[in-house]
Structure formats: C-alpha cells, structure tokens
Amino acid sequence: MATSFNEQFDLHGTWRREFALRLKLLAEWLNDHELLDAAVEERLRRLETQVRVDKVMVAFVGEFSRGKSELINAIFFAGYGRRIMPASAGRTTMCPTEMSYDADVPPCLRLLPIETRLQPQALMEWRMVPEKWTRIDLNVHDPKQLAEALEKVAETRHVTQTEATALGFWQTETPEDNPTVNAQGLVEVPKWRHALINIAHPLLKQGLVILDTPGLNAIGAEPELTVSLIPQAHAVVFILGADTGVTKSDLAIWREHLVDDSVDASSRLVVLNKIDTLWDALSSPAQVQAQIERQQASTAEILGIPRQQVIPVSAQKGLVAKVTDDSALLELSCLSTLEDALSRGIMGQRQKMLGSAIFGGISDLQAETGRVIHMRRRDLTEQLMELEGLQGKNSAVIKNMRSRISQEQTEFDLGGAKIHAVRSVHLKLLREVFSLLGPTALKKEMAQLTQVLQQKGIKLGVKRAYGDTFERLRNNLQQVQSISAEIQVMLAATFRQLNGEYGFSLQAPTEPALDGYLHDLDLVERSHLQYLSLGNTFRLAQPEFADRLVRALSNRLRTIHETALGDLELWSKAAAAQLDVQLRERRRNFNRRLEAIDRIQQASGGLGERIDEIQAQKNNLNQLNAKLSELTGYLVTATDPARCAVTDVADASDVIELV
Incomplete structure (x- = not known):
C-alpha cells in the first residue's frame, strides 16, 4: 500500500x-x-x-522564514536532486506563487508586476491579460536553470513610504506590522504581485496545484488570496517553526485566515517545522523527543486543534535525506508522517467527493x-x-x-x-x-x-x-x-x-x-x-x-x-x-x-x-x-x-x- x-x-x-x-x-x-x-x-x-481535469490544490501558508518553500521542495521536487523553489535563509517567496500544469502553455514562469495593485482589476482578470506578465521560459530538463529562474519569486524592490502605502504594504495605524525602513528611508516590498509556474512535473500533470504564500503582511494586502484562493484549496498546510513556537503573527494568520468551523478539520494540517534545531548533542534522543512532543502539545492547545493534526517535521533534513537516499535521516525528519497525512487527508477526501459525484x-x-x-x-x-x-x-x-x-x-x-x-x-x-x-x-x-x-x-x-x-x-x-x-x-x-x-x-x-x-x-x-x-x-x-x-x-x-x-x-x-x-x-x-x-x-x-x-x-x-x-x-x-x-x-x- x-x-x-x-x-x-x-x-x-x-x-x-x-x-x-x-x-x-x-x-x-x-x-x-x-x-x-x-x-x-x-x-x-x-x-x-x-x-479528466479535476484539480487538487494544496496551499502552504505561514509567516516568513518558517520553511514553506523548503517543505515544498522536500515533498514534491526532491527528485530533481536539488532545491527548486528558493529556500535560503531569510525571506524567500515574496509573492503568492502557484505551480500547476497547462499543456497549452510552454514551460514558463509568469510574473505579475506589483504595480498592478494600483489598478482596480482583480487577479483573475489579470490572468486574462498575458501581455502584462513578465514571462521567463523554463527548461524542465535542467534543474540548475529551473532553480535559477524560480529565484525571481524572491525579488524585491525599495519604494517610498507613500508608495508602500498605496501598494498595501504600509499601515500607519499598525506600525508593528510594517516592514523595516532602510537607511535611505525606503521600504522593501515584493517586486511581483503574483507568480504562475507552468511545468510538466508528473504530479502537476495529474492535476495537483501548489500554492506557496508569503507572510502575513503580503497576505492581508491581497484580498483575492484570502477570500478566494486559500478558501478554495482542498487542503491547507500551516507551517510554524519549532524553534519559535506559535508567535503573535502566526496566531494572526491562523485566526484571521484559516480557522473556519465550516471547513473539514482534516483539510487543515499544522506542520511544526525545523525540529532539527531541537536536536542537541548534549541531550539524549528521548529528551529531544520529549521536547518535540511538548512543543506539539503546546501548539495544539494554542490553536485549538487535536494534537494529531500537529506534525513535527524537518523539511531541510527530509530533503537532504531524499536527495542522498538516507533512509535513517528520512525517518528522523518525520517527513513521511506528513506525506502519509496528506495522502490520507487530501487524497482520501478528494477521491471520496469525486467518487460520490x-x-x-x-x-x-x-x-x-x-x-x-x-x-x-x-x-x-x-x-x-x-x-x-x-x-x-x-x-x-x-x-x-x-x-x-x-x-x-x-x-x-x-x-x-x-x-x-x-x-x-x-x-x-x-x-x-x-x-x-x-x-x-x-x-x-x-x-x-x-x-x-x-x-x-x-x-x-x-x-x-x-x-x-x-x-x-x-x-x-x-x-x-x-x-x-x-x-x-x-x-x-x-x-x-x-x-x-x-x-x-x-x-x-x-x-x-x-x-x-x-x-x-x-x-x-x-x-x-x-x-x-x-x-x-x-x-x-x-x-x-x-x-x-x-x-x-x-x-x-x-x-x-x-x-x-x-x-x-x-x-x-x-x-x-x-x-x-x-x-x-x-x-x-x-x-x-x-x-x-x-x-x-x-x-x-x-x-x-x-x-x-x-x-x-x-x-x-x-x-x-x-x-x-x-x-x-x-x-x-x-x-x-x-x-x-x-x-x-x-x-x-x-x-x-x-x-
């Protein structure tokens, strides 16, 4: 099985x-x-x-630097033998990124400029205007070129506070949520509003759609993301850091965008990522496991969900284990536990719904x-x-x-x-x-x-x-x-x-x-x-x-x-x-x-x-x-x-x- x-x-x-x-x-x-x-x-x-065209969307949601892109790499793209989505330290995915497959479109990355936020059209309308997107062709047979091209989703630009306000990234009333200002008084904002990746990955060809989202500040500024894309996802994977626990901004995303009594609980998985930061040479394996379980229980209590829906994982070690074919490290990363939950939760529910119809x-x-x-x-x-x-x-x-x-x-x-x-x-x-x-x-x-x-x-x-x-x-x-x-x-x-x-x-x-x-x-x-x-x-x-x-x-x-x-x-x-x-x-x-x-x-x-x-x-x-x-x-x-x-x-x- x-x-x-x-x-x-x-x-x-x-x-x-x-x-x-x-x-x-x-x-x-x-x-x-x-x-x-x-x-x-x-x-x-x-x-x-x-x-034939049934789609299954999995949305990865979380604050910046929680390891969303690394988790996507580990689950879906380890077969390339390297990272495909940018997942270096600090902020990586700066704009919502959708990965899917359309046979009528050549492999490419399409990027919608952030300036389109100054115009009234919704994202769905911009999709109908391909000439407004910056397009970069992708070579799916060259992992290096593919990874380098996808680094574009992490690009930023610096604007004045006035421009940042107009673009939705600066709120005078909530200064604690605003991005930092550099020495020149400029604000760093994403260069792109939305990214569409079309590649013939085996899973994408079969109808999988992956949605990688940025942090709270970017989510709140894009209504279509939170009132359309995320609610329509068949499953949402909410990523937290095991090293930070549930922070204030994590809790804001969970309460404002993900908690809904009408949604099937099994379609919401919480990943406690970066458990490898708790691996300590001075602690025994049993002590490390006990610490992970305490974090798991605490997270479940704060978010108000069953403990079994909080899955401790090390996305980085899981990716390394798959690339190097290290079964022992893969077991320690607990990535297989998350994959099993995804297959039983997402695929099980999707097949049940499709079969009933x-x-x-x-x-x-x-x-x-x-x-x-x-x-x-x-x-x-x-x-x-x-x-x-x-x-x-x-x-x-x-x-x-x-x-x-x-x-x-x-x-x-x-x-x-x-x-x-x-x-x-x-x-x-x-x-x-x-x-x-x-x-x-x-x-x-x-x-x-x-x-x-x-x-x-x-x-x-x-x-x-x-x-x-x-x-x-x-x-x-x-x-x-x-x-x-x-x-x-x-x-x-x-x-x-x-x-x-x-x-x-x-x-x-x-x-x-x-x-x-x-x-x-x-x-x-x-x-x-x-x-x-x-x-x-x-x-x-x-x-x-x-x-x-x-x-x-x-x-x-x-x-x-x-x-x-x-x-x-x-x-x-x-x-x-x-x-x-x-x-x-x-x-x-x-x-x-x-x-x-x-x-x-x-x-x-x-x-x-x-x-x-x-x-x-x-x-x-x-x-x-x-x-x-x-x-x-x-x-x-x-x-x-x-x-x-x-x-x-x-x-x-x-x-x-x-x-």
Whole structure:
C-alpha cells in the first residue's frame, strides 16, 4: 500500500485517466446503438471533464522564514536532486506563487508586476491579460536553470513610504506590522504581485496545484488570496517553526485566515517545522523527543486543534535525506508522517467527493438510457402481439389494421400542441431562473456594494451593506429553489398525463439540490468578514483596496452562480431530452408498424418473417440492456480507486466489447 503523497497522487492520476477513457468508450458504444440523446451526451461530457481535469490544490501558508518553500521542495521536487523553489535563509517567496500544469502553455514562469495593485482589476482578470506578465521560459530538463529562474519569486524592490502605502504594504495605524525602513528611508516590498509556474512535473500533470504564500503582511494586502484562493484549496498546510513556537503573527494568520468551523478539520494540517534545531548533542534522543512532543502539545492547545493534526517535521533534513537516499535521516525528519497525512487527508477526501459525484452521474445516466431501451422493448412487444393477432386473417382485416394504425398516428401528431404548450411554460419559468442567477443580476448587486465602499472616509456601514448583499443573494437562490420546485411539480404532472395517454415511460428527473450553493454563499460571506472588522477600517478607506475586495468577491460569486445554473440547465435538458427521445421512438414505432403491414400485404409469408425479426430485435435489446448494466456497473465500482485495481490504460478498451 503506497503511503507517500507522491505515490498516492500518482495512483489517483492513473485512475482518473483510465476512468475518463472508459467514459469516452461508453459514449461511443451508446452512440453506435442510438442511445446517446442530448442529456446523456451532456452528462457524459461533464463526467469526463470532471474526472479528466479535476484539480487538487494544496496551499502552504505561514509567516516568513518558517520553511514553506523548503517543505515544498522536500515533498514534491526532491527528485530533481536539488532545491527548486528558493529556500535560503531569510525571506524567500515574496509573492503568492502557484505551480500547476497547462499543456497549452510552454514551460514558463509568469510574473505579475506589483504595480498592478494600483489598478482596480482583480487577479483573475489579470490572468486574462498575458501581455502584462513578465514571462521567463523554463527548461524542465535542467534543474540548475529551473532553480535559477524560480529565484525571481524572491525579488524585491525599495519604494517610498507613500508608495508602500498605496501598494498595501504600509499601515500607519499598525506600525508593528510594517516592514523595516532602510537607511535611505525606503521600504522593501515584493517586486511581483503574483507568480504562475507552468511545468510538466508528473504530479502537476495529474492535476495537483501548489500554492506557496508569503507572510502575513503580503497576505492581508491581497484580498483575492484570502477570500478566494486559500478558501478554495482542498487542503491547507500551516507551517510554524519549532524553534519559535506559535508567535503573535502566526496566531494572526491562523485566526484571521484559516480557522473556519465550516471547513473539514482534516483539510487543515499544522506542520511544526525545523525540529532539527531541537536536536542537541548534549541531550539524549528521548529528551529531544520529549521536547518535540511538548512543543506539539503546546501548539495544539494554542490553536485549538487535536494534537494529531500537529506534525513535527524537518523539511531541510527530509530533503537532504531524499536527495542522498538516507533512509535513517528520512525517518528522523518525520517527513513521511506528513506525506502519509496528506495522502490520507487530501487524497482520501478528494477521491471520496469525486467518487460520490460520479456515482450520482452514472446512476442517472443508466436510468435515462435504460428507459429508452425499456420503451423500445415495450414497443416491440406491442408490435409482436399485433402481428401475431393477424395470423390466419384475410386481407380485409390486415387492411383495416393499417387504417387503424394510421389513425393512431394522426391522433398522436395532433397531441403535439399539448406538448408544445408544456415546453413553453417550462422555458418561461427557466428564463426567470436565469434572470435571478445570470450575470446582469450579479453585476447589479456588485455595483450597489461598490457604491457603498467608494464613499469617502471611514465606512462604518460597510458590514451592513455586505450583510444586505448576501441576504439578497440568498433570497435569489431560495426563489430559484421555489421556481425549480414549481417546474418539478409541473413536469411530474405532465409526464404522468402523457404516460397515461400515450403509454410513455417519462419520469421527471431529480430536482437539483441548491442547498449546497446556499452553504457556499455562507462560506464566502464569512471569508470576507475578516476585512470588515475595526482593525481593517483604515485599509477599507483606501478606494483601490475596497474595489479589489469587491472584484474578488464578484469572481467568487460568479463561479457559484454559473455552477448552479449549469446544474439547472442539465436538469432541464434531461427532462426535454426524455420527451424528445420518446416522441422520436414512438414515431419510429408507427413507421415500423405501417412498414410491417405493407410488407405483409405485398408478400405471402411476410408475416412470419416479420414476427421472427421482431423477436430477434427483442433479444438484441435484452443484450443491450445487459451490456449497459455491465458497463455502468463497472464505472460505479470504479468510482472508488481503492476498490478497483489500476490496470494499464492502453488495455481499457478491452473491457468494452461493442455489441
């Protein structure tokens, strides 16, 4: 059983690629057998995208000089045989740094100048303007060049106190948090606002995103970092120094940015780094261990977390041990304990969430496709009974049968007006939903909030303005819930009526659950509350900071709204596709019945042949249904990578034998 984070993540990546391939092959099989309607195709596309591009973000957070970059080197980049992220003494990572992989972008380091803080655009918006970033190409096969290039993230520049204030690094009201001033009266600030590293590291290629953050002063000045990036990380590793314990600034980061009752406790790990500073030649190993355990217990008590979530580590010794292949030193560094906690905590929770989402999608897909097969089988049974009843009958009876089928077809076509009316009401209600969660409504809310924040001077009413904004957003979602419930009742009643009149097997799809999005709104609101306290009154008085705060909020809310609308759209498409499929199948059934009668009238012996054909088609449908159960059953089982042996992706096509 692999326990290291790297090994566990590698298995997860292999599973994701194989699962995505099997979904693609299933789509081809469904298409070959005319079972791929619009809703099923959309569901498959979403499942494949979800599995193939699933990202896992791990954020490393801590004050300066706690060893964040060294820990990243030890866990993820020891295979290069040297340090990749700058991790020398003193301040290293001066700006938030994201490491990920995008196949469409060549290996490079992109740096956003710190001066962009003087403009209102949020980080997410700057990502869309690549020409504003300084780009440095990376040679991933040359560790020395790679490490030298990445030293750029540690660059600084010196500015006046006035410039430092405008950039968010100098607060007259809290001088204890300000950086030092040199002999010329200048303040040292980061040269870059944000760094994006794109390299084809094996773990990054599989969807891992690493976020390395600077210290408290830089974190507080960048709203998007604390209200968007860190809260959305699947795990946060908070690094402390074993030599310093929990300092005042450490506690400020923990309380203001990381403590949240709504967050799964297992996604927060505290690393007590630099335990090698406690290794003392004058103390016995038992005495050293006792001192480490006291620090561990004290840290857990101060932070209010279980002791087992505080993991003592020496990142530097762990890196050295991996590079030199020193197993004894690696054990002393306790790095493997942290990797095990990461693999069980992050990967375990991520796989569980992903597996649950996929299980629901596959189950719905199987039900939707199964209904089509059931309808085809039922239509064939009716045709069979109809044709068996003609055995031994004269031509007049057969002609009368054809006339009756034509009449049924005409009556069925006339019923299309009723179905069209239902669709019109359905679309009208959906337009109301999209107006409540669409971009226009969100822009209006953000404009109102911006107006309050742009008022001159100290903004005492900003907390109430935020509260009112989120209350309206919650009301909009609750209103959408009511409308979707109304649509669901209408669909259920209409489908029952159509099933009774035309023998359909329509079933209203499960109404999308929107409670999760209400919960997301609560999380976003709480993540912003830290900026609305009295301690941030003067920072909020700066128009550019308040504007960045709203822009960061807008980006986060847009994601929530778009995801909710996506769920509603899929739900609507599933209902419409069911109706389209069964209408199409019924029209095909009429044509087949008339074709069968015509063949019987034109050729003697045609009746028996047609009965045999239908019986063969029923047998084929039974085989299709069995194959569908087999394929979807395998995918459901495979939603848990731990229960499914990872096979070679190239052999995945062997599982699906096209019928």
